[in-house]
Amino acid sequence: MSTVCDVTGAKPSFGNTVSHSHRRTRRRWNPNLQRRRFRLADGRTVRLTLSTTAIKIIDRDGIDAVVARPRARGAKI
Known part of the structure; x- marks a missing residue:
């Protein structure tokens, strides 16, 4: 799974x-990424790698x- 959000670009x-x-010592902070499947208005399904912030944006918009x-x-x- 990629470590970049498809909507916000969080990495x-x-x-x-x-x-x-x-x-x-060096360390890294990973975003909270999750794979979600959504159905668009035209009936197609898209699968996105999203951060939790992006999930809230989708709920809003x-x-x-x-x-x-x-x-x-x-x-x-």
Whole structure:
């Protein structure tokens, strides 16, 4: 599964874990990504890798409006 959200573009961020002695080691924060299947108004089904923020955006705006945005940019969904 890819580690990038199809709607928001959320991807892992990187930084340091700082111990009590202030030793720094590299770490990464992964977004909470989930695979969801949605049915569009024309009856087709799309499967998207979404962050939890994107799921809330779809609840607010509707799946057809959200899928239209990346398609307008030329992305294949």
